[in-house]
Structure formats: C-alpha cells, structure tokens
Amino acid sequence: xxxxxxxxxxxxxxxxxxxxxxxxxxxxxxxxxxxxxxxxxxxxxxxxxxxxxxxxxxxxxxxxxxxxxxxxxxxxxxxxxxxxxxxxxxxxxxxxxxxxxxxxxxxxxxxxxxxxxxxxxxxxxxxxxxxxxxxxxxxxxxxxxxxxxxxxxxxxxxxxxxxxxxxxxxxxxxxxxxxxxxxxxxxxxxxxxxxxxxxxxxxxxxxxxxxxxxxxxxxxxxxxxxxxxxxxxxxxxxxxxxxxxxxxxxxxxxxxxxxxxxxxxxxxxxxxxxxxxxxxxxxxxxxxxxxxxxxxxxxxxxxxxxxxxxxxxxxxxxxx
Numbered sequence: 001x002x003x004x005x006x007x008x009x010x011x012x013x014x015x016x017x018x019x020x021x022x023x024x025x026x027x028x029x030x031x032x033x034x035x036x037x038x039x040x041x042x043x044x045x046x047x048x049x050x051x052x053x054x055x056x057x058x059x060x061x062x063x064x065x066x067x068x069x070x071x072x073x074x075x076x077x078x079x080x081x082x083x084x085x086x087x088x089x090x091x092x093x094x095x096x097x098x099x100x101x102x103x104x105x106x107x108x109x110x111x112x113x114x115x116x117x118x119x120x121x122x123x124x125x126x127x128x129x130x131x132x133x134x135x136x137x138x139x140x141x142x143x144x145x146x147x148x149x150x151x152x153x154x155x156x157x158x159x160x161x162x163x164x165x166x167x168x169x170x171x172x173x174x175x176x177x178x179x180x181x182x183x184x185x186x187x188x189x190x191x192x193x194x195x196x197x198x199x200x201x202x203x204x205x206x207x208x209x210x211x212x213x214x215x216x217x218x219x220x221x222x223x224x225x226x227x228x229x230x231x232x233x234x235x236x237x238x239x240x241x242x243x244x245x246x247x248x249x250x251x252x253x254x255x256x257x258x259x260x261x262x263x264x265x266x267x268x269x270x271x272x273x274x275x276x277x278x279x280x281x282x283x284x285x286x287x288x289x290x291x292x293x294x295x296x297x298x299x300x301x302x303x304x305x306x307x308x309x310x311x312x313x314x315x316x317x318x319x320x
Contacts, residue, residue: 003316004292005299006308007140008032009271010051014303016093016107019049020114021125028129031313033299034138034177035126039119040145041154043087046082047119049165053077053145057096059088059116078152083117088229090114103275119160123167137177142202145184157189171196172232177268179235190230200268201227202235208256217241217255224263231267233298238278241269241295245280251290257297269303272308284309303314 007234011023012030024035039047055061061068061075072287074096077085081207092109093102100318101109130136141160149156160178169176178199180186190197208223209216227234242251251275260267272291274284281287284304288311291297 002159002298003144004312005030005033006270006295006305007034007036007268007299008305009301009303010038012303012305013034013171014103014106014274016150017114018089020090021117021122022114024117024122025129026307028137031309032137032305034140034175035122036301037122037139037141038121038144039141039156040077040158041149041156042077042082042085043079044081044267045159047156047160048077048082049117049119049122050077050084051144053075053148055080055085055088055116057201058093059085059090061088061112064088064168065117069095077116078154085116088116092114103273105275119163119305120167129215131241136175138177138289140177140179141168142194143178143180143182143189145222146180146182148280152316157185157193161193161195169197177233187195187230197230199230200233200235200266201231203240204237204272206236206240208240208254215254215256217259218274219260220255221262224259224265228265229262234260235269235301236269237292238269241249242278242290246276251294253295257295261296266298268299268301272300272302272304274304274307286311289315 010018013023013026016023016026017252027035037049038051040050042048050189054076056075062254068079092107093101094100094109119213126137126139126231134187143157143160146156177200178195181202181204186199186201190199229243241254243254245254246252277287284307288308292312292315313315
C-alpha cells in the first residue's frame with residue numbers, strides 16, 4: 001500500500017474554527033500532509049481564506065457592519081476590504097437559518113479571538129513552520145465560485161495563481177494541489193492560464209451512469225478519460241467512492257477509484273468527520289481503515305487529521 005496523504009479539511013476544523021491560522025497550525029502539529037485553503041476575493045482583490053463567498057455564518061459581520069448586507073440579506077467578502085475583514089471576529093460555523101452551531105460539539109461559538117487570514121499569511125505560516133521543523137507540508141487551495149467572481153468583475157483564478165507563483169508554487173514537484181468544482185474553470189487553469197501545478201477536479205452531485213442508476217464502469221471510465229485531459233486528480237464526495245456497507249459490514253466500494261487510477265488520476269475524497277459519519281458507519285477509525293485498505297484511496301480530506309494520521313500510520317507499520 002502506497003502511503004496515502006491526509007489533507008486537513010479547513011485545518012483541524014473538528015477542534016478549532018475552520019480556516020483560522022490556529023486551526024491550520026494545529027493540523028500541522030497533528031501531522032497532516034496538506035492543509036486546505038478555500039479562497040475568495042476581497043473588494044481590494046486580495047485572496048482570503050474562507051469557505052464561502054458570504055461571511056455571515058463564520059464571523060460577527062452582522063453586528064459590526066449591519067448596513068452592508070446585500071438585497072438578499074447576506075454579507076459577502078467581496079464587498080469588504082482586507083482591513084475591514086480583519087476587524088471581524090471569526091467564530092465556529094453557524095447555520096444561516098437557525099443561528100445555531102452546525103456542529104454543536106465543537107469549539108464554542110463566539111469564544112476566544114480568531115480572524116480571517118489572507119492566503120499569503122497562511123502560506124507564510126506554513127512555509128515558516130516547514131523551515132523551523134524541516135518538514136515539507138503542502139497547501140491545497142480551492143478556487144471558490146469562480147463564475148460568480150467573474151460576474152462580479154474579478155478573476156480569482158488569475159489572482160490566486162499569481163500569489164502561488166510569487167510564493168514558490170509553480171510546478172507539479174511543488175507541494176501544492178489546486179482544486180476547483182467548476183469544470184470549465186479547472187480546464188481554463190490548465191489550458192489558458194498555463195497552471196503547471198497539480199490540478200484536482202472536485203466533483204459534487206453527479207450520477208455515474210447514463211440512466212442515472214448505480215455505477216456504470218464504462219461510463220465512469222469515459223468520464224475519467226475526459227478529466228485526465230486537463231487534471232491530475234479528482235476530489236469526489238465520499239459516497240461516490242464507498243456507497244455503503246453490506247449486511248456483514250463490508251464496505252461497498254464503487255468502480256470510481258479503479259477507473260481514476262487507470263487514467264492516471266489520484267483520488268482524494270471529502271469529507272471524513274467523526275461527528276458526522278455516513279449512516280452505515282458507526283466507528284470513525286473503522287471508516288478510515290475502509291478508505292485506506294478497501295477503497296485504495298490516494299488521500300482524503302478530514303476535519304480530524306490527528307485520527308486519520310494515526311490510523312494511516314498504524315496501517316503502514318502493519319499493526320492496524
């Protein structure tokens with residue numbers, strides 16, 4: 001078994017508010033191989049690390065800038081400068097409709113002090129830790145809502161690539177994966193913007209057969225062939241890889257990983273959470289072992305990188 005990588009999903013977000021420098025530092029210390037950065041733009045064209053284009057579910061923006069909501073009642077990062085975003089307090093994610101924490105057992109909402117980091121700040125911290133520890137932990141930026149950014153008159157992809165290049169990430173040998181859900185934009189990154197780094201096509205809701213029923217191996221192979229024209233890997237949702245478990249508890253592995261590997265693509269599914277597991281799973285460590293051993297994944301995204309690293313290392317030592 002080749003050692004799969006552990007990607008800290010929004011940092012060690014199972015323990016600290018997502019996408020804060022503190023969550024990334026903790027994930028680094030926990031042994032994650034890559035740290036994820038979801039990126040959106042500010043009004044002054046600075047990439048900041050936030051999961052969404054709107055910011056009201058992870059900051060106190062409604063209290064600080066109450067008059068800055070758009071007509072839909074939401075607050076958007078693109079309407080604020082970096083300095084304004086830095087004045088906000090980042091908190092554990094809340095549900096926009098109910099105002100309650102999405103994961104009530106996690107870090108208490110509204111406690112302590114966290115802020116919105118820029119992409120450059122996060123890169124500087126990771127590279128600084130790499131220097132002081134002698135490691136080479138990588139970054140995994142995602143281009144969020146590129147079509148929406150284009151509608152707002154901003155080219156997030158071009159700006160983000162410039163930042164990566166300026167900070168030493170240029171080729172497939174550099175510890176950086178660039179990911180995006182938008183197929184046209186991912187292809188544009190390779191073909192028009194000449195991105196030479198490892199590109200990952202994220203996959204959201206998708207049917208894996210022509211008749212929308214089950215997993216058709218021939219159809220999946222055709223889809224992987226198309227993605228391999230411009231990308232180096234795929235990031236599917238976990239149910240695309242393991243669709244469930246049979247009566248004996250054995251995982252039902254789909255043909256997706258084998259097809260991706262056939263076309264030279266790595267597979268990094270999202271997102272493994274100890275506090276939000278599939279209905280068919282009842283033990284997080286067992287779920288991790290299924291991903292590593294049965295599904296033959298090249299890596300995975302998780303909110304709990306310490307536990308994913310521990311299970312992975314046990315299996316690599318042969319004592320799992």
